[in-house]
Structure formats: C-alpha cells, structure tokens
Amino acid sequence: MPFTMTAAALKIDHLGKRFGATAAVDDLSLEIAPGEIFGLLGPNGAGKSTTINMITGVTRPQTGSVSVFGYDNRRQALIARRLVGVMHQEIVIDHFFTVRQAIRIHVGYYGLPDDPGWRATLIERLGLGPHLAKPLRELSGGMKRRFMIAKAMIHKPRLLILDEPTAGVDIELRRSLWEFVREINGQGTTVLLTTHYLEEAEKMCGRIAIMNRGRLVALEGKETLLNRLGGRRLIVTLAQPLATLPAALAEDRSLLSWDPDHLTFAVAGPGAVGERLRRLALGGLHIADLDMRKPDLEEVFLQLTGNGNHHPAAEP
Amino acid sequence: MTGPLPLPPFQPWLPFLTLLKREVLRFLRVSFQTLLAPVITASLYLFVFGATLGQRISVLEGFSYAQFVIPGLILMGIINNSFANTSTSLFMSRYLGNIVDLLVAPITAPQLILAYTLAAMLRGMLVGAVITLIALGFAPLPWVYPGLGLVMALLSSFLFAQFGLIAAIHANTFDALSMFTNFLLLPLIYFGGVFYPVSILPPFWEGLSRCNPLFYLIDGFRFALLGSGDNPFWLSFGISAAMAGGLFLWAALLIATGYRLRN
Structure with missing residues (x-):
C-alpha cells in the first residue's frame, strides 16, 4: 500500500x-x-x-x-x-x-x-x-x-x-x-x-x-x-616494515593511520594519489601493494562520536 | 497532502480477553503450586480443627468448633490465593521484564486491572470451592444465607486481588514481596477471627481486632453461612465494600499513572 x-x-x-x-x-x-x-x-x-x-x-x-x-x-x-x-x-x-x-x-x-x-x-x-x-x-x-x-x-x-x-x-x-x-x-x-x-x-x-x-x-x-569524510582511501602495503615515520609523511595531514606494514591516506581531487606516491618515494619507502576504497560508515561514525583520530580534512 | 493513516481492524476487548486467558493459563500451568498446595494446606487445618479438636470445644453457642472455623478457613484460602495470583504474576512480569509486552500493547489500564483481577478471583474461588467440598466431610453447615456468602467471598477475592496488584507494584525485590505476605497478610488473617470469635477476647484486644479490616470480611462470611457473627451483616459488608473500593482506586491510580511500570 x-x-x-x-x-x-x-x-x-x-x-x-x-x-x-x-x-x-x-x-x-x-x-x-x-x-x-x-x-x-x-x-x-x-x-x-x-x-x-x-x-x-x-x-x-x-x-x-x-x-x-x-x-x-x-x-x-x-x-x-x-x-x-x-x-x-x-x-x-x-x-x-x-x-x-x-x-x-x-x-x-x-x-x-x-x-x-x-x-x-x-x-x-x-x-x-x-x-x-x-x-x-x-x-x-x-x-x-x-x-x-x-x-x-x-x-x-x-x-x-x-x-x-x-x-x-x-x-x-x-x-x-x-x-x-x-x-x-x-x-x-x-x-x-x-x-x-x-x-x-x-x-x-x-x-x-x-x-x-x-x-x-x-x-x-x-x-x-x-561523503562527509571526502574522497577515497588509499591503502599502501609496504615492502619492508616501517620503524619510524619519515619526515616527509609525518607532516602529511592526509595520512589517517599507519602501522609498520600499512599506511592509510585520505585522497580527494586530481593528482592526490600521485602526490602521495611521490612523497613515499621521497621517504625511500618501497610499495608492495596499493588499494583504493570508499570511506565506510564506521569511519564516519567514529569521527562523529569522537572516537576516531582522523584528520578533519584530506589534502589534495 | 498529509493525514492520519487509515487504521487496521481492531477488536477493543480482545486485548483484555487475551490477558485474562494468559493469566488463567499461567496459574493452570503451575496448578500443583497454585491450586493443589493451598487445598492440601486447608485440608490439614480442617483435619486438625475438624476431626480432632473440632468436636471437643465450642466457641460459639449452638455450633461445634469445626463449624465455626470452616467459614474462616474457606475465606483464608480465597484471600491467600487471590492475593498470590495478582502479586506473583505482576511482580514476575516486572522482574523478568516482560511487562513491556503489555506496556507497548493497546490495552487500557482498566482492562489490565480487570484481567488480572478476574483471573485472581477465579483462582481464589476455585480454591475456596474445593476447600468447601472437603469441609463438608468434616462438619455440616447450615448455609443460612448462601447468596450473601457468595457476595462476601467474591468481595474478599476482589479486595485481595487489588492488594496483590498494589504489593507487586510497590515491591522491588522478592524479599519485599514476601514481607507483604508474612508481615501483613498473615497476621491480619490470624488476628482477624479465623480461629476464634473476637468477642471472647479481653476488651482491649477485642477493640484492636475490630481495627483489623480482615475481621469484617471473615465475620460477614461466617454470618452468611452460620447465621451468627460478631457484627450485623450490613456493617461487615459495608466496611468490606468500602475497603475494596479504596484498594481498587489505589491500584487503578498506580496502573493508570504507570507508577514503577513506566519510567
């Protein structure tokens, strides 16, 4: 009805x-x-x-x-x-x-x-x-x-x-x-x-x-x-484990999270992915794999309820 | 354009009838505890006071002790079971949380009270009827005013069904609920003239007993069955009916306002 x-x-x-x-x-x-x-x-x-x-x-x-x-x-x-x-x-x-x-x-x-x-x-x-x-x-x-x-x-x-x-x-x-x-x-x-x-x-x-x-x-x-979080997520799997974050990445506000094997970036706009890869190269990091995906509800939820540690906006 | 949605068909008395059926099924499902146990208890009393002491002592002229005590024992069964039915059922629903099933359903407060009350009265009257049948084996009763006896039995049952609802709402623990039974109901019954006429007590204790509301229920019922009591029937009936009305209003107020039922 x-x-x-x-x-x-x-x-x-x-x-x-x-x-x-x-x-x-x-x-x-x-x-x-x-x-x-x-x-x-x-x-x-x-x-x-x-x-x-x-x-x-x-x-x-x-x-x-x-x-x-x-x-x-x-x-x-x-x-x-x-x-x-x-x-x-x-x-x-x-x-x-x-x-x-x-x-x-x-x-x-x-x-x-x-x-x-x-x-x-x-x-x-x-x-x-x-x-x-x-x-x-x-x-x-x-x-x-x-x-x-x-x-x-x-x-x-x-x-x-x-x-x-x-x-x-x-x-x-x-x-x-x-x-x-x-x-x-x-x-x-x-x-x-x-x-x-x-x-x-x-x-x-x-x-x-x-x-x-x-x-x-x-x-x-x-x-x-x-779409609140903007853009997509670029997940980089590193060829070698990372002990400390290189200076080129430490100040990158699009870096959402990292562990010794993975780096997750928020990327939006033309050239954003290329820029991230250039910085990785500058930092001397070798890439084993790349993955792109949309942000999910969990990320939005964590951000809105104050339980996440996202940067508020992604850099292009 | 917006407006209220057309409503599905609704049978307004069906929620009440369903709750009544649920309440009756509930006590029948545990009938050993709700019907058989009280009958056995009353039978033991009848044996002690009927077959042993009953023929040897007399507290009311013209009647054996067994004849005197039987009306009180019948009413005690009715009162205890009417109270137990509403108090246990509603308290368990609160305790287990399934009271929400009723709170979210389209059932009115009067329907809810009526369903709980009628089921409790049915249980009380069933127990009372069985005790009466057993009692007839111990001593004959004159049945002077059987209609008035039925009225007093129904009134007692109604009154204690309301009291059970009130106890179930006020009690927050099993301990608190058992306090209503052990520290209020039982003393009122035992000091209300089940086992002796209060007129044989010293004046102070007789005066105190006359403040016990149970005294009027028991005395009125005994008057209806034996044709003899401590009070005129109209006084016992009037005080009992007033108490029943008062407790009904109290229970209705608690349930209509959702006291301790809705947050």
Missing part, C-alpha cells in the same frame, strides 16, 4: 529525558517518512534505547512529543501502539508458555484475530517451526531472539522498530532477517533500526541518524554521510 497520502511514519519533536543529572536524550527531533528503512546509530549510552522506549511509551519523556503516522503517542496512545511493533534489545520472554502459545497471546494483545497465514509465514521465515511446542525458557539465545522478532511482527505493524535485532545471532539468521525486513519494507512497512554492526546499517538504511551522549550529531542520507 502506498504511503504518499499519510503523515510522517514517525515524528519526534524536541524529545528530552534525564535520569538524574544525566541527559539520556537531549532535545531530539527527527522525522521518518513512510516506507523508509531508517538507521539510528550511536555508541553504548548514546540514548538510542531510551528514544525507542519513549516512542513505544515504556518511558515517558520530560519534554517534547512523539507521533506515529499522525497519532500522538500519549494523547492517542492506544491507536499509536497498534501501529508500532518493537523488538527490544534485551531478551524478555514469558517463561510460562510455549512458542506457539506466546505468539497467539501477542496477536491478541493487539486486538487482532489470529491470522494463520501470516503466523505460518513468520514461523517459517524465522525458522521457529521445530520449536513451537517448546517452552520459551528452553530456547537457545538465538532462538529467543528469533521469537522476539516474530512477536514484534505478528500484528503486522506499520512501523517496525528493531533495537539491535542481530546482536548475538548467527550469520544465517542475520542474512535471512535482513532479507525479510527488505521484503516487508517493500510491502509498505517503515523500519527503524539500531545496530552495532555498521556494515548492516550501511547496507540496509536509506537515511541514518547518529546519536552521541543523548544528542543528534548527524541526520543525513547514507551517501551524504559517507
């Missing part, structure tokens, strides 16, 4: 929450359009989970507001909750029930009659079939996480929030989960995703917000964000 006639899938307006003296979320505003796969990234303690808890109503904000498809999540809480499915970061399960019972209970909590077709699809896609009769407490960690994904999707939410869905799960589930998320996104479900695996965010998300210490430090399209 197209969403062009609707309000923002998620609108967060000047949201704030403090725990004692610590600002968990500080004046956060952002909008997610219907049909997006949106990434919310940040280091531990950045405020991502608190933000998600405020969206779903588990945590009450001290300032600001949240609306889901035009419905305020406090004044129209019951409607807003029907539209949202959330998979929380922490594994929480109901120890008394089997997988089959728990899934049926969850669809009932959302006021929807059981849809056997959709239930069967979720069970099949998440590989829960052989475990339906098992009590939830007897599932492995990975299976519990699969069950939590099924729980978040069982009422066919319009906005699906996945908080670290692939933490601690095997590669096969990751691959099949992302494939499934793309599929339901293609059918109109908006997705808000947090993950520590930045390559997953890079592959899945159209736009990405980065939070640090409760504040929004970036909110851009993925390509724009990746």
Whole structure:
C-alpha cells in the first residue's frame, strides 16, 4: 500500500529525558517518512534505547512529543501502539508458555484475530517451526531472539522498530532477517533500526541518524554521510616494515593511520594519489601493494562520536 | 497532502480477553503450586480443627468448633490465593521484564486491572470451592444465607486481588514481596477471627481486632453461612465494600499513572 497520502511514519519533536543529572536524550527531533528503512546509530549510552522506549511509551519523556503516522503517542496512545511493533534489545520472554502459545497471546494483545497465514509465514521465515511446542525458557539465545522478532511482527505493524535485532545471532539468521525486513519494507512497512554492526546499517538504511551522549550529531542520507569524510582511501602495503615515520609523511595531514606494514591516506581531487606516491618515494619507502576504497560508515561514525583520530580534512 | 493513516481492524476487548486467558493459563500451568498446595494446606487445618479438636470445644453457642472455623478457613484460602495470583504474576512480569509486552500493547489500564483481577478471583474461588467440598466431610453447615456468602467471598477475592496488584507494584525485590505476605497478610488473617470469635477476647484486644479490616470480611462470611457473627451483616459488608473500593482506586491510580511500570 502506498504511503504518499499519510503523515510522517514517525515524528519526534524536541524529545528530552534525564535520569538524574544525566541527559539520556537531549532535545531530539527527527522525522521518518513512510516506507523508509531508517538507521539510528550511536555508541553504548548514546540514548538510542531510551528514544525507542519513549516512542513505544515504556518511558515517558520530560519534554517534547512523539507521533506515529499522525497519532500522538500519549494523547492517542492506544491507536499509536497498534501501529508500532518493537523488538527490544534485551531478551524478555514469558517463561510460562510455549512458542506457539506466546505468539497467539501477542496477536491478541493487539486486538487482532489470529491470522494463520501470516503466523505460518513468520514461523517459517524465522525458522521457529521445530520449536513451537517448546517452552520459551528452553530456547537457545538465538532462538529467543528469533521469537522476539516474530512477536514484534505478528500484528503486522506499520512501523517496525528493531533495537539491535542481530546482536548475538548467527550469520544465517542475520542474512535471512535482513532479507525479510527488505521484503516487508517493500510491502509498505517503515523500519527503524539500531545496530552495532555498521556494515548492516550501511547496507540496509536509506537515511541514518547518529546519536552521541543523548544528542543528534548527524541526520543525513547514507551517501551524504559517507561523503562527509571526502574522497577515497588509499591503502599502501609496504615492502619492508616501517620503524619510524619519515619526515616527509609525518607532516602529511592526509595520512589517517599507519602501522609498520600499512599506511592509510585520505585522497580527494586530481593528482592526490600521485602526490602521495611521490612523497613515499621521497621517504625511500618501497610499495608492495596499493588499494583504493570508499570511506565506510564506521569511519564516519567514529569521527562523529569522537572516537576516531582522523584528520578533519584530506589534502589534495 | 498529509493525514492520519487509515487504521487496521481492531477488536477493543480482545486485548483484555487475551490477558485474562494468559493469566488463567499461567496459574493452570503451575496448578500443583497454585491450586493443589493451598487445598492440601486447608485440608490439614480442617483435619486438625475438624476431626480432632473440632468436636471437643465450642466457641460459639449452638455450633461445634469445626463449624465455626470452616467459614474462616474457606475465606483464608480465597484471600491467600487471590492475593498470590495478582502479586506473583505482576511482580514476575516486572522482574523478568516482560511487562513491556503489555506496556507497548493497546490495552487500557482498566482492562489490565480487570484481567488480572478476574483471573485472581477465579483462582481464589476455585480454591475456596474445593476447600468447601472437603469441609463438608468434616462438619455440616447450615448455609443460612448462601447468596450473601457468595457476595462476601467474591468481595474478599476482589479486595485481595487489588492488594496483590498494589504489593507487586510497590515491591522491588522478592524479599519485599514476601514481607507483604508474612508481615501483613498473615497476621491480619490470624488476628482477624479465623480461629476464634473476637468477642471472647479481653476488651482491649477485642477493640484492636475490630481495627483489623480482615475481621469484617471473615465475620460477614461466617454470618452468611452460620447465621451468627460478631457484627450485623450490613456493617461487615459495608466496611468490606468500602475497603475494596479504596484498594481498587489505589491500584487503578498506580496502573493508570504507570507508577514503577513506566519510567
């Protein structure tokens, strides 16, 4: 179903929450359009989970507001909750029930009659079939996480929030989960995703917000964000290990990092690569191999969250 | 042009019915602990007070001790199990974190209270019914006002279901929760006239016992079954109903405001 006639899938307006003296979320505003796969990234303690808890109503904000498809999540809480499915970061399960019972209970909590077709699809896609009769407490960690994904999707939410869905799960589930998320996104479900695996965010998300210490430090399209660092990366593998950095390179601000065997430069503009190679030759260094690649999200992330030691700009 | 999204179909009472079903399934799943154990405990009391002491002593004119104590034991089973059901279930959900499943679902605070309460009442009344059946083997009861007896049993069950919800929200540890049971509920039950009529106590202790809210529940129930009690029925019923209303409002306030449930 197209969403062009609707309000923002998620609108967060000047949201704030403090725990004692610590600002968990500080004046956060952002909008997610219907049909997006949106990434919310940040280091531990950045405020991502608190933000998600405020969206779903588990945590009450001290300032600001949240609306889901035009419905305020406090004044129209019951409607807003029907539209949202959330998979929380922490594994929480109901120890008394089997997988089959728990899934049926969850669809009932959302006021929807059981849809056997959709239930069967979720069970099949998440590989829960052989475990339906098992009590939830007897599932492995990975299976519990699969069950939590099924729980978040069982009422066919319009906005699906996945908080670290692939933490601690095997590669096969990751691959099949992302494939499934793309599929339901293609059918109109908006997705808000947090993950520590930045390559997953890079592959899945159209736009990405980065939070640090409760504040929004970036909110851009993925390509724009990746272009922030400018140019490409030139990785030089040296023929002989380097003990100390030659003077010709020590003052080169485009040198991002080095170890005895490798040098990594930021290069942008015409002649930049040639200039780097000329300086290497001046320093008497012999090259074993050269590699060129684009900067990845991890570099952008580290720079924006203050955990990297990049030079701010590349020299041509 | 923008506007709210058309909503999917919604059955407004289904979240309530689902939670009620979940709560009933929960106690049935551990029925040895939730149904059988309290019945065995009550049966032991019945054996001690019914088959052994019950025929030899009398504390109420015209009735054996067994006949006197049976209404109290039935109500004790109802009260303990109604309290245990809501307090354990809600506390475990908070402790294990799965309370978030309810907090993010479109279920209203009144629906949530009602579902927890009705499941607790069902468990309490089931235990009470089984104890009653067993008790009939020890001593016959006159069943003077059976309808009023049912009302008092339901009222007691409702009241302690609310108290269980309140305890589960206020307690942050298992120790704190067990304090509600061991240091509040049990003394109130034992000093509330289950095992003796408070009118036989010295005036000071009788006066103190009359401050115990449990006394009115037990006395009203006993009056309904035996036709004799320490208070007129209307007084026992009125005080019990007022307490039930007060505790319901307290529990409703806690749940509606999300106290200790939502951050």
